Amino acid sequence: MPPIHYKKYKIKISAERTLGPLDWDRVQALVMKGRIEGTEPTSAEPYVNWLPFASYPELGELLLRKVQTDQANNPAAAAAAASTAAAESAPTMTMRLPAERTMTMAVESTSDLPAITPARENEDDFYAVPTLLDIPVPKKEYNPDFEPTQFISLPVPVSEEPQLPEESEGGTKILRPESMDLVIQQYLPPDPAVKPAEVVSDTPKKNIFGQVVDQQQYIDVATGKKRLISRNTAALLALVLMMLSYFGLRDEEDRDPNNISVAYHTFPYVEVNIPPKLGNTTDAALSSDLMEKGQRLAASETPSAYIQAIKNDLYPSVGRNQKNIDAKALLVSYYIRLSEIVPRDQRLFDTVDKLLFPGPGVPQWTPEYAVALSEYYQMLNRFDQAQEVIDGFLKRRPTAELLYQKAKIAYERRDLDVALNAISKAIPPEKVAKANPRHHLLYAMLLEKRGQKDAAASALKRLFRETPLHGPSLLFHAEFLLRNGKPKEARPILKVLMARPYLMDRMQQSDAMLVTARVFEALNDYKRAYRFAMAAEKFHYSPEAVQDVLFRIKSKLPAYKQAYTLIIAARQKEKAKQADQAINNYVKALEVNRRDSTVFMLLANMFEERGEIYDAIDRYTKALTQTADKPIEAALALGRIYAARYDLEKAASMIKIATEKREKGDQIEFLRGVLQLKQRRMDLAEPYFERALGKGSRLVDLYLQVGDTEVTKKNEKLAEFYYATALRYEPYHPKAMLGVALTRFHLDSPSRALTFLKDKLATQPNSAAIMTNLAIIYLRSGDQDSGKSFLQNAIRSDARYAEAFRLLGDLTKDEGNRQTDYGARRNSYRYALASYEMYSKLAPNDPEGYKATGDLYFDIRDLGAAAKNYYKVLELTPNYPAPMPRWWKREISSWRRRNSIPPRAPSRRPRALTRKIAMLSLAWAWFITCKEAMITPYRSSPG
DSSP states (O other): GGGGGOOOOOESSSSOOOEEEEHHHHHHHHTTOOOSSSEEEEETTTOOOOOOOOSHHHHHHHHHHHHHHHHHHHHHHHHHHHHHHHHHOOOOOOOOOSSSSSOEEEESSSSSSOSSOOOEEEEOSSOOOOOSSOOOOOOOOOOOOOOSSSEOOOOOOOOOOOSSBBBOTTTOOOOOGGGHHHHHHHHSSOOOOOOOOOOOSSOOEEETTOBOOOGGGGTTTTTOOOSSSHHHHHHHHHHHHHHHHHHHHHHHHSSSTTOOOOOOOOOOOOOOOOOOOOOOOOOHHHHHHHHHHHHHHHGGHHHHHHHHHEEEIIIIHHHHHHTTTHHHHHHHHHHHHHTTTTTTTTTHHHHHHHSSSSSGGEEEEEEEHHHHHHHHHHTTHHHHHHHHHHHHHHHTOOOOOHHHHHHHHHHHHOOHHHHHHHHHHOOOTTTTTTHHHHHHHHHHHHHHHHHHHHHHHHHHHHHHOOOOTTTTHHHHHHHHHHHHOOHHHHHHHHHHTTTGGGGGGOOOOHHHHHHHHHHHHHOOOOOHHHEEEEEEEHHSSSSHHHHHHHHHHHHSSSSTHHHHHHHHHHHHHHHHHOOHHHHHHHHHHHHHOSOOOHHHHHHHHHHHHOOOOOHHHHHHHHHHHHHSSSHHHHHHHHHHHHHHHOOOOHHHHHHHHHTTTOOOHHHHHHHHHHHHHHHTHHHHHHHHHHHHHHHOOHHHHHHHHHHHHHHHTTOHHHHHHHHHHHHSSTTTTTTHHHHHHHHHHHHHOOOHHHHHHHHHHHHTOHHHHHHHHHHHHHHHTOOHHHHHHHHHHHHHHHOOHHHHHHHHHHHHHHHHHHHOSOOOHHHHHHHHHHHHHHHHHTTTTOOOOOOOOHHHHTTTTTTHHHHHHHHHHHHOOOSSSSSSHHHHIIIHHHHHHTTTTTOOOOOOHHHHHHHHHHHHHHHHHHHHHHHHHHOOOOOSOOO
């Protein structure tokens, strides 16, 4: 055997199967068995290139030997094939035996093709591939423009007739001599002179959907000619063209800055918890690397970056090393910055509190820990303590983030000069380094507050160049341009922002929608403005601000113009305390359009504030039943009123109606909790409150109620967190401010509470609510003079602030109780009664004012006036649990003892009958007491 036969080969017999390495004997056996056709990709050692099997000379000889062996074994079939091939007028020069493959044959252009062209091993250019059949080729004239040898490759598909070569195992077509004539006949070029006969098939044709094709659809009835396509196909093509044109126009509209669409984004779940320990050993190096990676990831200062940093880096960093203070501090900072995305509940507060405390000693503090501690105090509205932390650490090691925190605290306390001085030091020059987008945004805000609009515009341009996709910066830039009369320039910025809602938290998304509505309003594009105002109204934390914009936009739309012009005029009268004129305008708007629920809702709010509770219930009911939209707000308001009146069955029915609308789930859960509280079921109410908090609620009443609940459980720290969260959505809510001050009063000292309220007073110098709260803190700390002074200033500042009069009534009543002199006591009671009556006049919807007035009248034995106020309590709250406890417990019990009447067993009568019997019993007891009072000396008279 020649030395070349010691090679080994790899042969691809199919796309999925490769044989080899094969030695010479194995290859020879495959060829003789008919497994090899000659076109298979083959590679010889060292398996670098893949060539057709017949391209190797030694392998081509094997194919030739196979053909000769087959002819010798079956001479009859070989002779028939040769005679058939000779009779053909247009024999083919190249065959493609297997499907989608090509065999290349050397064709001599100057002479007839011999039966077998021996391989020329000594030529370097190519090897002539031996043919398998002796196929005569017609002579061609010699053309000197072409080379003597041409390579022709024709794709020859394999026929599917059963007489043609069949597949063997492995999917290879086996070419046999007896089937060569059929192959040649199949692949001859057609004769144009001979028209092919039409083949009539009994099998109906079907389309791609499996339906039978009607051939009549392809014939024109008028002319009788055949159609190229059917009518259905033409209609389908027309539909496709219409869709393509539609999407093309839509792309053009998307590029138009006018076309901004409303977009929402829901962030993924964020695990808020103490990271558990990972592994059995502490890996400080890996923990530090993960922390630095998280810092780099969060440098873009977007919510998505914070979430990824917490999930992928900081959480496992703390797990790898529980003593990594910096990783814990960064985790706290990012949780606080994501507090508008994660639920603001006890889990968030406990996680932040446990990660920070107990912390290291002051000498071991790091900048990250100082920043986290400062943000924790700011979350609780403890700006004085946050400033102490920052100022103390800045003396040791000033950093850009610490300077930013100092400026932020000073901005909250309205010390703009200190804030601007600090933040200017935190921003490096533009050619030196890139500024943090949060720092740069605060710098631009402070410049605008100081009236330096050009400098603020320059700072915003640099901010946009350095960080083009920072959501809060884009929002402030758009507002800045809108305030300066440039709505056209603000519109492209808002388009970029609204196309990427994941750059903002939920509060910023609602603000962005409101700003977009104002921009379109300024551009007189009221339809788009209306769309964004309606979107903002759904989840904005300040409905009052959205309503002003929405009503103004509706008053400029032709469909709503007449009614909402009257509504805007009525709201202006309402804000000016001209209630009667406001009601007249509302009634006129109602006459224009009674199908709009807005007027009913506004009227109901006015009546509720004036204490006309039955009129308010009537308007809410009409809004819910007689209008087109049937707002869920009407059902929620009715549920709240009925719960306050202890009409629990009606409250439950309103909650059921609101639940069917599948909106405002947090408010529905809150009402369910209130319903349980009215039945003195605190343990059943708490799960509803927790569920409402878990929905990310921004309802101020919810946080106030949960804070009050925690106060009753003596959990002052958590109560302070809830009150501070309520202040986030309504910064000057009187009850929230008082709650923060009282919890701080009990947790720390009165001075901390007073500092908080004085900081608030510095931002609102004429606020009667803040002055009243200061008076309460001073009175509780024992400083009567300061308390009275602030209370008098509150009444002078706003003579219509009801809580000030209630506090004054309590104060003068306590003074009267301490007096031993009858005249002084009577004088104090007189002032207290005047204060309580003023409170009831200013807050006519609160039964507690009438109850306090009735109690005081009862103390001075003015029983008629006491009964009148008690009846007012029952009118506001028919099912009030104890409208007159002392009257009921002392007078009724003593009257029963004197008349030898045993205590009444608990009644099982229906509620309406029980109420009537209670009213009759009250009237009879009052008559007996008045009769005794006329014949009994006045108990409080001297002597």
